[in-house]
Amino acid sequence: MRNRFDIRVQPGFATIAMLCFFILYLPIATLVVYAFNSGSSIARWEGFSLQWFAAAWNNTQVIEASIRSVEIATFAAVIATAVATLAAIATTRTEAYRGLTFKYSFINMPLMVPEIVTAVALLILFSRIKVWTGYSGLGYLIIAHTAFCVPFAYLPIRARLENMDLSLERAAADLYATPFKAFRYITLPLLWPGILAGLMLAFVISLDDVVITEFVKSGGQDTLPTYMLGQLRRSITPEMNAISTVFLLLSLAVVTIFFFLSRPNEKTE
């Protein structure tokens, strides 16, 4: 076809996008490559080996920290997504009422506060509670993570809700669905892609956190990031690359699953 004029195209955008993806993945690719280094450097290639995967596998501290990271991220992401979903429902598709703007700002507040500030404040607060209650389990980390994950979960869910037609819930009520049933059978299934997006985002944000975790964690509560932070003063070995590689593979798997989970709904948008 001659002179095809595609209105969606902007000159150079595809190139920049490709460049962007290239920039995004080049470091990730080298990171993965050095996971297979036989030497102990993450920057000097000495040959192929799987020793670092083995080392990581045998390093109980790393394995435990990784599992703990995933555990905390899972709890935090699930709780954050759940409360964010409820909050999103409470703050969208309504006439303005007193407290609405407050709620909206308050929920987004954790985005505004520098991490180190929250970290120190939480250290002070939680230490007191730990001393009082004697409980020093993972709960503190989960609550702390949940708090800063909520806005990240909230944003996509809210966006999706706002685009969602209120008339569907009305139709459900019209057809004798109680508010709970309308939520269960109509709102929730339709909100699902937004919830998944929020969950994903919350999960990776939690997975990435160092500073707050470092200050809040109790004995035996290292996560992968705080474990790495501890290594910063010495040398990072390809063991870290090996772990990261495993995490990447894991993410790819999860992403693939999520992708197929959310697909049937995608069509019906």
Added chain:
Amino acid sequence: MSGAQQAAENARRRDIRNRWLLSAPALLIIGLAGVGPLFIVLVYSFLAPGNYGDVKWEFSTEAWFNVFLQRDIFDNTLSLADAHVSILWRSIKLALATTVLSLILGFPTAYFIASRPASYRQVWLFLITIPFWTNMLIRGFAIQEMIRNEGLVNTVLMKLGVISAPIQMLYTDFAILLGMAYVHLPLMVLPLYASMEKLDFRLVEAGYDLYATRFQVLRRIIIPLVKPGIIAGSILVFIPALSSYVIPRILGGGKNLMIGNLIELQFGQGRNWPLGASLSITLVIIVLAAMLYYVKNAGKTGGGHA
């Protein structure tokens, strides 16, 4: 009051009460572990520093005084806290630059994704978020490997004969900028994508129909229409960039402090918690002011939320 009116009033009250109940868990968690603790920080900013960190429980405005003013340790003269101000200023500049760079990279990327066929968009989006699964520290080191003197980029450029000696990139502001844009890119792309996906391409068509060239369509139609996304993305990048401290340390060589490092210094080696606290509150205020400014501007163009 008639039965219907009563019913209406009841329904309205019930609705508002339900809305408060529904948002209660989120508000509670954030209040407890996100916003509430800020009051502790606020209180600490008005106390005296403890001898080896922590605070002494005595009222003092010393910390606030020290945020912007300083008494010279040698000649005792009073002057503007040059160090704090310049660190703050540099942080703002770098955060702005990061925002602009990630916008320059993120805008076309988000546009590219949004203009893919619907079934492929999710895949592209996931591709943007996957690097997030690698810890930020590790990503920082991976970038270090890219840009160090004997790193991949310099090696390739030298092999290609583009340059004859390595370019010093690591430990420069460029490195910080690159690294911060790198780690924050998804936060820019996601909200941008969200508003671009909603972009009504019929308006773009209308633009071309009315003799606008590609650039004019971009400038006068697409950009104004996705402005809410631009604002949301900018906020999401600007704020963490402003207070970030891992990336500047790893890639910038830590020679120059950012506000995040400065605060951390006070809570750490500096052992001056009240100063750290007052600096923190200052930072929060700056962030909120920037937010307000943005949001107000967003309101002016009638844009909604992303």
Added chain:
Amino acid sequence: MSSTSKKAAIEIRGVSRLYGAGNAQVTALGGVFLTIQENEFFTLLGPSGCGKTTLLRLIAGFDFPTSGEILLHGEDIAPLPPFKRPVNTVFQSYALFPHMTVAENIAFGLKMLGRPADELRTRVAEMLELVHMTPMRDRQVSQISGGQQQRVALARALAPKPKVLLLDEPLSALDYKLRKEMQIELKRVQAETGITFIFVTHDQEEALTMSDRIAVMSAGSVRQVGSPWEIYDHPAERFVANFIGETNFLEVEVVSIEGTSARVRLRSGKEIPATFPEQTNPNGKVTIVIRPEHAALMEPSADATLSGVVESIVYLGTDTAINVRLDGGSLFTVRQQNSRSGPCGYSEGQTVGIKLSDDVAQILKD
């Protein structure tokens, strides 16, 4: 407003609905009284924004009147939330659940009512049959056409056997041909099920062809209620006359009144008979309305009731509308059915007479 011998399905008693407050207050409905009989095909007709949807929402329970009450079979339904009202709605946009199949959509209401599985199955099958959608029962709703979606929406609303079915402009999104087909379908279903239909439209033709009775609304109030024939031929006021069909308005003077008929004098001095709305007592200068098809063109002569010059001719397929500039300066449209022998026989600029047969004029209240 007469309470006929038939039983009332819905009674609307002095219902108002105001939105907002202070200066920005909008009167969506202002003191509406209506009685809708059982088994009636009742239409709310009016321009955009006149309050039709608001009224349906009040009946369905999605909104509450600011004052007044609504009775369903004699009972005030104010305390009932929407999901307890035996009233179903076919939404303008259908509002089909996109994540369910055709059958699941239809089954939804019964499921919510907790009906047993086998009743559900037979009733869904019945409904699918009723709207001729059995072959598509397992399709996703995104995979069926607009007309089919409309039928699913109808089946879904009918499945729980509501006492009253509310239909909010269900046909406006369909194209012309499909709309005609669905009109017939709806009439058929109403006849077969015997459910009271409250039908909203802004299309006067649709209202005329489908309804047992029509309420013409404007700016939050009901202007006239009556059978299509009453509304069309005996509009009570200018708004109704103008909104329904093409109209010619003429300023005339009342000469005399005898029973239900008056004699009025046209500008030209000719006198013609005219009907007038009940409970009015026209006198002095009034406006009469004459439908274009009730006038005929003729050679200019003393017999002609009116005379003027042809200004434009609009071909309408079945008919031709001939716009005549009357001697008095106003425009008068004559509509004549086309024969197939060719154009209408008149041409622009031609001087013509207009003949009004007896009993074509209606005096308006305003």
Added chain:
Amino acid sequence: MSSTSKKAAIEIRGVSRLYGAGNAQVTALGGVFLTIQENEFFTLLGPSGCGKTTLLRLIAGFDFPTSGEILLHGEDIAPLPPFKRPVNTVFQSYALFPHMTVAENIAFGLKMLGRPADELRTRVAEMLELVHMTPMRDRQVSQISGGQQQRVALARALAPKPKVLLLDEPLSALDYKLRKEMQIELKRVQAETGITFIFVTHDQEEALTMSDRIAVMSAGSVRQVGSPWEIYDHPAERFVANFIGETNFLEVEVVSIEGTSARVRLRSGKEIPATFPEQTNPNGKVTIVIRPEHAALMEPSADATLSGVVESIVYLGTDTAINVRLDGGSLFTVRQQNSRSGPCGYSEGQTVGIKLSDDVAQILKD
């Protein structure tokens, strides 16, 4: 298509547009030929999905033909991107820029063409005047009503003085009354500006009242082109006859042909004259079409061309449609204009005769 003495504004030469590939290939347009004259009000009429929008998009340059070419005033416009084509579009959804005021929207095209500020100012004022929107020049487009938005869209497209204006179902979103008003507005603007209008609609009534010529489309091809009168009274094939207006189809046998007229024998044995499309040579069994308003009811008698039983009566305001079940079993609709003296005079179940005057039948190609 004859090339008349008038100059052609747009020539569509064998244009096809296929979407997709392999099994999923869709022929949106299949070999369309059309010539649209300068200063003509040309309408594309057809059901949803027949390719109307596709054709407009090809002309505007948002899409490209798979084969064939499009000439604008004799020149192939294939190499021109949309922003270089002297063609403007009024989009179905208006596509007004929500971030600009009414005036800014109208000025947009001229601004893009780099016109000087004062020309811009006067032209915008002119356009605002033309569409009666001067008082609203500084409103945001979200603050004006649907009909007003439609007028702004029109003004915006007209401002750069395009050679051809494309209008894609501009009226379909408006309510009935407003649509009628805008039809008149559009005709007026076209007459005042003399710009060629290519108007898309699926509403046959709209097409008949507004157009100089109509192209009836179906499934990607043009079925018939002609004046409203030609299309309505002389449909060439079943699709066209059925799509435009109400129709009665009768199976008949051709008895003889004389010049442009044939004689056909009805089932009842009666013979009537019938016209047939040019370049056809009807013989044997054929279908004829008769418009409901070209038939009249009468007492059953030997004079009646057809006879049957009244099955249903539909009141249409101006007219009444009487559906008669013919003796042969098929349904025949008669449309008669209403007088105001009361209902139509027939009742369901009554046996009636149908009289067809001469020259009411058209033989279809298929």
Added chain:
Amino acid sequence: EGELNIYNWGNYTNPELIKKFEETYKVKVTLTDYDSNDTALAKIRQGGHGFDIVVPSASALPIFINEGLLLESRPDQMENFKNVDPQWVDVPFDPGRHYSVPWQWGTTGIAVDKSVYSGDPNTSAIFLDPPPELVGKVNVVPEMSDVMHMVVTYAGGEPCTGDLTVLKKARDLLVAAKPKWISMDYGTVEKYTKGDLAASVDWNGATFRGRLANPNIVYGYPKEGYPIWMDNATILKDAKNVENAKLFLNFIMDPQNAAMISAFARYANGIKGSEAYMPEDMKTAPEVNIPESAKAAGKFNLACAPEVQELYTKIWTEVQK
């Protein structure tokens, strides 16, 4: 029997050591990392942390003791205390070792790539007044107390001095020198081998690892003065597993076990006889074994008075602004 919670520097504890301890005493050990004395101090002071053992540096240990955070566990009365090198017994930060047991010790000195600069590495001038070859190639560890120690002694003062003239000189030295540095970061092996830097203020162990990868690296002990640091295992006052913690302190005073610590993190440990079990390359490494000539210049890095700390912080901020 039971558990033991150890809070230690990241990447600092040999997993083999832990495994051996666990197997010997049937104790479940949990290891948690920190990355600075101050983080550790802050967390422990706030309470509720759940740790039994923490390993503060000499500079932080007196604070821990003064703040009453540590248990006076009397390691000096433990069975294996006999193995502690006498020079590490009467240390200024814990005279007589009533609280702490040596973990590892080292020095902060100067690493130089001699292929770039072949002059004398044994001076702080390398980073405070870099020779032309090294300008723009010097790294400084971001450890305030170590660096201030070196600068202050270079300026002629005592560590932790509050003497303003010395401090002013120190500040001016730093401000003048800083533009000639490339970074203030930790020195990792990659940086020595990938040419990111040619000289660095760094710890001896890091330099040692750097040399193993790049033989051109030499370690210098600034003659003007350099800090010696020592990290010490201690038991927390609010420890829950005091007995196991004591077992552990005793355990790591065993030469064989101490050698495992060093073999992992590559610093000396202060336990007599552990050399015998150390890797070959460590026994002779100039980074680990301070040459006689350099011994005099080394001083312990101790906690400075709060007023001095405040001055240090101001100077440190000033330098990094």
